[in-house]
Amino acid sequence: MSETNDLFPLFVKLSQVNTLLVGGGKVGLEKATALLTNDPAAVLTIVAREACAELKAFIQAFPQVVLEERPFRLTDLDGRGLVICATGNPPLNDEIRAATRERHLLLNIADTPDLCDFYLSSVVRKGHLKIAISTNGKSPTLAKRLRELFTEILPDDMDGLLEHLHTLRDKMKGDLPEKIRRLDQLTRMLLEDLP
Ligand SMILES: C[C@@]1(CC(=O)O)C2=NC(=C\c3[nH]c(c(CCC(=O)O)c3CC(=O)O)Cc3[nH]c(c(CC(=O)O)c3CCC(=O)O)/C=C3\N/C(=C\2)[C@@H](CCC(=O)O)[C@]3(C)CC(=O)O)/[C@H]1CCC(=O)O
Numbered sequence: 203m204s205e206t207n208d209l210f211p212l213f214v215k216l217s218q219v220n221t222l223l224v225g226g227g228k229v230g231l232e233k234a235t236a237l238l239t240n241d242p243a244a245v246l247t248i249v250a251r252e253a254c255a256e257l258k259a260f261i262q263a264f265p266q267v268v269l270e271e272r273p274f275r276l277t278d279l280d281g282r283g284l285v286i287c288a289t290g291n292p293p294l295n296d297e298i299r300a301a302t303r304e305r306h307l308l309l310n311i312a313d314t315p316d317l318c319d320f321y322l323s324s325v326v327r328k329g330h331l332k333i334a335i336s337t338n339g340k341s342p343t344l345a346k347r348l349r350e351l352f353t354e355i356l357p358d359d360m361d362g363l364l365e366h367l368h369t370l371r372d373k374m375k376g377d378l379p380e381k382i383r384r385l386d387q388l389t390r391m392l393l394e395d396l397p
């Protein structure tokens with residue numbers, strides 16, 4: 203029997219959702235990079251006993267990011283929307299798992315699928331176009347490879363196409379089914395030009 207991928211993808215506005223990252227080692231740096239490259243205005247607090255030099259250097263470019271070098275405490279969860287944990291500390295993972303469940307907060311514990319409410323995805327970015335890839339946790343390396351493949355084959359000027367479609371969409375009058383029919387037709391023609 204084949205398993206299905208039941209994960210529901212969302213595109214989250216990190217500038218409006220207060221995120222806590224616990225842990226500031228190599229994996230913490232990867233997660234901070236994923237958050238801040240997608241949204242440089244992400245509201246992010248990092249709590250780590252000791253943050254690595256690379257993380258400290260990286261967050262310099264993001265003045266809104268708060269780094270507190272001290273042990274995690276439960277009050278760190280106050281006012282958060284998302285929590286990401288990258289400490290490699292199993293008892294702490296369990297404590298944060300229980301506390302976030304009580305507070306109805308969404309939690310990702312890096313590299314520990316069983317304890318996650320959500321996974322981070324591999325992200326293809328071409329201007330306004332963003333494609334998130336999930337392998338249902340089966341192979342993050344394949345997700346990374348597919349990101350590289352799509353980044354290579356999609357044209358860099360996707361923004362030109364999207365702006366054009368946006369202008370046309372705003373100009374179109376008439377009833378919705380007719381608008382959808384015309385946009386379907388137009389995008390079919392435009393996408394035929396892609397490699
Ligand atoms: C996509 C990406 C996003 C991101 O992290 O930003 C991401 N992992 C990335 C890379 C990566 N991670 C690992 C390697 C080493 C090779 C390997 O082990 O495969 C590489 C490859 C590399 O770095 O080259 C180690 C690893 N990761 C997980 C486990 C545990 C397990 O599988 O049980 C272990 C073993 C740990 C150990 O053995 O100790 C688990 C998860 N990793 C996920 C996301 C979630 C599932 C996403 C999906 O559905 O595919 C999930 C379930 C939870 C989560 O962490 O959110 C990012 C690629 C970004 C990009 O480049 O595009």
Ligand SMILES: NC(=O)c1ccc[n+]([C@@H]2O[C@H](COP(=O)([O-])OP(=O)(O)OC[C@H]3O[C@@H](n4cnc5c(N)ncnc54)[C@H](O)[C@@H]3O)[C@@H](O)[C@H]2O)c1
Nearest residue numbers: 225226227228229230250251252273274288289290291312
């Ligand atoms: N990198 C690996 O080889 C490896 C192997 C197995 C699992 N992992 C997973 O990777 C993650 C961590 O990896 P890493 O390489 O970044 O580890 P790391 O040891 O470099 O970093 C751990 C970070 O967590 C912080 N930390 C630990 N306890 C804390 C506490 N009580 N309060 C606040 N901060 C605390 C440390 O100060 C540090 O910043 C974990 O999710 C772990 O399950 C990694």
